[in-house]
Amino acid sequence: MLILDPEQLDLAQLRRIWLGSACRLDDTSMQRIAASAAAVDRIVAGGETVYGVNTGFGLLANTRIPDARLAELQTNLILSHSAGIGDPLPRHVVRLMIVLKLLGLGRGYSGVRPAATEALQALVDNDAMPVIPSQGSVGASGDLAPLAHLVAALMGHGRIDLASEVMPAAAALQKLGREPLQLGPKEGLALINGTQASTALxxxxxxxxxxxxxxxxxxxxxxxxxxxxxxxxxxxxxxxxxxxxxxxxxxxxxxxxxxxxxxxxxxxxxxxxxxxxxxxxxxxxxxxxxxxxxxxxxxxxxxxxxxxxxxxxxxxxxxxxxxxxxxxxxxxxxxxxxxxxxxxxxxxxxxxxxxxxxxxxxxxxxxxxxxxxxxxxxxxxxxxxxxxxxxxxxxxxxxxxxSIPTSAGQxxxxxxxxxxxxxxxxxxxxxxxxxxxxxxxxxxxxxxxxxxxxxxxxxxxxxxxxxxxxxxxxxxxxxxxxxxxxxxxxxxxxxxxxxxx
The missing domain is CATH 1.20.200.10 (Fumarase/aspartase (Central domain))
Structure with missing residues (x-):
C-alpha cells in the first residue's frame, strides 16, 4: 500500500500509481480535509456570499442561492456538467485521475467532507472505474465534464466499469454496498474544478x-x-x-x-x-x-x-x-x-x-x-x-x-x-x-x-x-x-x- 502525502509527492510515486499500485491518503491529509469541511460549514452558517457555495456558476456567479436549495445546487451542477462525448478514457487513466483528485483534496483547501474522499477511495479500492467520455473539456475552469462524469457515478448516474464489467452506476454502487453520494455545500464544485483529467492524461x-x-x-x-x-x-x-x-x-x-x-x-x-x-x-x-x-x-x-x-x-x-x-x-x-x-x-x-x-x-x-x-x-x-x-x-x-471563449464569455x-x-x-x-x-x-x-x-x-x-x-x-x-x-x-x-x- 502506497501511503500518499500530497505535500511530499514525487515522480516515482506517480509512476507506481500509474502502474496500478494500491494507494490511499495519509492520516494527516484526512485531518486537513476534515478541517476544511468544518470551515465551509462555518462560512455557510455565517451567511457570507461565496462563489459556488451559495451562488450560481460561471456567468451566474452573481445569483444568490437560498440555503434550502444548496444541496440541489450541487446536484444540478454535476448533472448539467456531465456533458462529455467520445470514446471512454482508458481505465488506468481514470484510476490515475481519481487518485490525483484525492491528492488535491488531501491538501485541505477544498472544503469537501471526508465522506466524499472515502467515496472516491472506494472506487480505487474496488477497481470500480466510472465510464468517462474522453472529449468535452477545454482545460480551463477545471476539467469540468470529465470530472462531472466521475462524480455523477458516485451519485448513481451514468455507468461504472466494475472489474471490467460495465453496468449502470447505481447497480455498481449497490454491488459495492455503497449508498449514492449526497453532496454538501461546495462539494460538487470542488470535485469537478481541477486539472486532474488533463494531468492524468x-x-x-x-x-x-x-x-x-x-x-x-x-x-x-x-x-x-x-x-x-x-x-x-x-x-x-x-x-x-x-x-x-x-x-x-x-x-x-x-x-x-x-x-x-x-x-x-x-x-x-x-x-x-x-x-x-x-x-x-x-x-x-x-x-x-x-x-x-x-x-x-x-x-x-x-x-x-x-x-x-x-x-x-x-x-x-x-x-x-x-x-x-x-x-x-x-x-x-x-x-x-x-x-x-x-x-x-x-x-x-x-x-x-x-x-x-x-x-x-x-x-x-x-x-x-x-x-x-x-x-x-x-x-x-x-x-x-x-x-x-x-x-x-x-x-x-x-x-x-x-483558445475559444466559453460560458458566455466569462x-x-x-x-x-x-x-x-x-x-x-x-x-x-x-x-x-x-x-x-x-x-x-x-x-x-x-x-x-x-x-x-x-x-x-x-x-x-x-x-x-x-x-x-x-x-x-x-x-x-x-x-x-x-x-x-x-x-x-x-x-x-x-x-x-x-x-x-
Missing part, C-alpha cells in the same frame, strides 16, 4: 513516452552497430563541451551499449569519416528531447499534488477566495513539450530505419533481405514507420496556443490541456510503432555481420527482439511482429524507468 503520455525514449536509445545504439557506424560521436568529451545535460546522458548511454562490440572494432580503419545525422547526432537530438521530457515531468509532478479547484478555502481564517488555479495552462504546455519530444524521437528513428534498408547507405542487402526482388523484406514496414511519423507531425501543432481564455495530453498519448503510441520497426531492422543488420558479435548490452536487446520476431530469409506476414514490438516498447521491455527521475 499527460502523465500517461509522459510515462509511456519515457519507455518510448528508452527504447529509442537502445534501438539507436543497435542501429549504429548494424550500420558499422562510428562510436566517436558519443565520446563524452564532445558532449561535455556543449554542456547540455540530456545530451551528456544519451551519449554516455549509447557509448556504454556499444562498448565491447566486435562489429565496432572490426572497422576502426574503414576510412568512412562521418555517419548520417540520424546516427551521429543522436545525443544532440535525443538529449534535447530528454530535457523537454524532464521539464514536463517536473511540471506534472507539481501539478499532481496541487490545489486546483475554486474557490479555495483557508480554514485558519474561514475565507473562501476565488482565483484561477483551475486553469490548466501549465499542463497544456507540459503536454505539448511531450508531443514535440516524442515526435522528434520517432522521426529520428524512422530515418535510421530508412538508412538501414537502403543498400547504397548501409552496405547491407536491399531492404535487409538477400533474395530481394522476389522478396520485399522490410520495404513496407519502413513505409508504415514513415506514415506514423507523418501522422505525428500533423498532430504536433501545439494545442496550448489555441471563461474567455482556456488552455486546451486535455487535447494536448490526448495527442501526446497518441504520438507516444505511434512512436512506439516506429521504434518497433527500427528494432526489427537493426536486429537484421546485426545478423548480417555474423560471425562478428555485437556488445553484451546490444546482444541482450537483440535477444529480446528475436523473442518476438525471428530472423527472416523470405517474406512473411509482418503486422503481428510489428504489433508485438510496439507493445513491448510501450510495456517497458526495452527500458524506461529512471530516465526522468
Amino acid at each position: 499527460a502523465l500517461d503520455a509522459l510515462f509511456s513516452g519515457e519507455r518510448v525514449f528508452a527504447a529509442a536509445v537502445t534501438a539507436g545504439a543497435m542501429s549504429v552497430d548494424a550500420l558499422k557506424g562510428s562510436a566517436k560521436p558519443f565520446d563524452s568529451r564532445i558532449s561535455q563541451l556543449r554542456g547540455q545535460p540530456g545530451q551528456i546522458r544519451v551519449a554516455s548511454a549509447i557509448a556504454g551499449l556499444l562498448h565491447g562490440s566486435e562489429i565496432l572494432s572490426s572497422h576502426g580503419r574503414c576510412g568512412r569519416v562521418q555517419d548520417p545525422y540520424s546516427f551521429r547526432c543522436q545525443p544532440q537530438v535525443m538529449g534535447a528531447a530528454l530535457d523537454l521530457l524532464t521539464n514536463a515531468a517536473r511540471t506534472l509532478t507539481i501539478e499532481a499534488g496541487a490545489v486546483t479547484d475554486n474557490p479555495i478555502v483557508f480554514p485558519d481564517t474561514d475565507e473562501a477566495i476565488s482565483g484561477g488555479n483551475f486553469h490548466a495552462q501549465p499542463v497544456a504546455f507540459a503536454a505539448d513539450t511531450i508531443v514535440m519530444a516524442l515526435c522528434e524521437v520517432g522521426s529520428l528513428s524512422e530515418r535510421r530505419t530508412s538508412v538501414l534498408v537502403d543498400p547504397k547507405m548501409s552496405g547491407l542487402p536491399p531492404f535487409l533481405t538477400e533474395d530481394s526482388g522476389v522478396n520485399s523484406g522490410l520495404m513496407i514496414p519502413q513505409v508504415t514507420a514513415a506514415a506514423l511519423v507523418s501522422e505525428n507531425k500533423s498532430l504536433a501543432f501545439p494545442a496550448s496556443v489555441d 471563461e474567455d481564455h482556456v488552455s486546451m490541456a486535455p487535447i494536448a495530453a490526448r495527442k501526446a498519448g497518441q504520438i507516444a503510441r505511434n512512436a512506439a510503432g516506429v521504434i518497433g520497426v527500427e528494432l526489427i531492422a537493426a536486429a537484421e543488420g546485426i545478423d548480417y555481420h555474423a560471425p562478428l558479435t555485437t556488445s553484451a548490452g546490444i546482444a541482450a536487446i537483440h535477444g529480446k527482439v528475436r523473442a518476438l520476431t525471428p530472423h527472416f530469409t523470405a517474406d512473411r506476414y509482418w503486422a503481428d511482429d510489428m504489433a508485438a514490438l510496439q507493445a513491448a516498447v510501450l510495456g517497458g521491455s526495452f527500458g524506461g524507468e529512471g530516465w526522468l527521475d
Whole structure:
C-alpha cells in the first residue's frame, strides 16, 4: 500500500500509481480535509456570499442561492456538467485521475467532507472505474465534464466499469454496498474544478513516452552497430563541451551499449569519416528531447499534488477566495513539450530505419533481405514507420496556443490541456510503432555481420527482439511482429524507468 502525502509527492510515486499500485491518503491529509469541511460549514452558517457555495456558476456567479436549495445546487451542477462525448478514457487513466483528485483534496483547501474522499477511495479500492467520455473539456475552469462524469457515478448516474464489467452506476454502487453520494455545500464544485483529467492524461503520455525514449536509445545504439557506424560521436568529451545535460546522458548511454562490440572494432580503419545525422547526432537530438521530457515531468509532478479547484478555502481564517488555479495552462504546455519530444524521437528513428534498408547507405542487402526482388523484406514496414511519423507531425501543432471563449464569455481564455495530453498519448503510441520497426531492422543488420558479435548490452536487446520476431530469409506476414514490438516498447521491455527521475 502506497501511503500518499500530497505535500511530499514525487515522480516515482506517480509512476507506481500509474502502474496500478494500491494507494490511499495519509492520516494527516484526512485531518486537513476534515478541517476544511468544518470551515465551509462555518462560512455557510455565517451567511457570507461565496462563489459556488451559495451562488450560481460561471456567468451566474452573481445569483444568490437560498440555503434550502444548496444541496440541489450541487446536484444540478454535476448533472448539467456531465456533458462529455467520445470514446471512454482508458481505465488506468481514470484510476490515475481519481487518485490525483484525492491528492488535491488531501491538501485541505477544498472544503469537501471526508465522506466524499472515502467515496472516491472506494472506487480505487474496488477497481470500480466510472465510464468517462474522453472529449468535452477545454482545460480551463477545471476539467469540468470529465470530472462531472466521475462524480455523477458516485451519485448513481451514468455507468461504472466494475472489474471490467460495465453496468449502470447505481447497480455498481449497490454491488459495492455503497449508498449514492449526497453532496454538501461546495462539494460538487470542488470535485469537478481541477486539472486532474488533463494531468492524468499527460502523465500517461509522459510515462509511456519515457519507455518510448528508452527504447529509442537502445534501438539507436543497435542501429549504429548494424550500420558499422562510428562510436566517436558519443565520446563524452564532445558532449561535455556543449554542456547540455540530456545530451551528456544519451551519449554516455549509447557509448556504454556499444562498448565491447566486435562489429565496432572490426572497422576502426574503414576510412568512412562521418555517419548520417540520424546516427551521429543522436545525443544532440535525443538529449534535447530528454530535457523537454524532464521539464514536463517536473511540471506534472507539481501539478499532481496541487490545489486546483475554486474557490479555495483557508480554514485558519474561514475565507473562501476565488482565483484561477483551475486553469490548466501549465499542463497544456507540459503536454505539448511531450508531443514535440516524442515526435522528434520517432522521426529520428524512422530515418535510421530508412538508412538501414537502403543498400547504397548501409552496405547491407536491399531492404535487409538477400533474395530481394522476389522478396520485399522490410520495404513496407519502413513505409508504415514513415506514415506514423507523418501522422505525428500533423498532430504536433501545439494545442496550448489555441483558445475559444466559453460560458458566455466569462471563461474567455482556456488552455486546451486535455487535447494536448490526448495527442501526446497518441504520438507516444505511434512512436512506439516506429521504434518497433527500427528494432526489427537493426536486429537484421546485426545478423548480417555474423560471425562478428555485437556488445553484451546490444546482444541482450537483440535477444529480446528475436523473442518476438525471428530472423527472416523470405517474406512473411509482418503486422503481428510489428504489433508485438510496439507493445513491448510501450510495456517497458526495452527500458524506461529512471530516465526522468
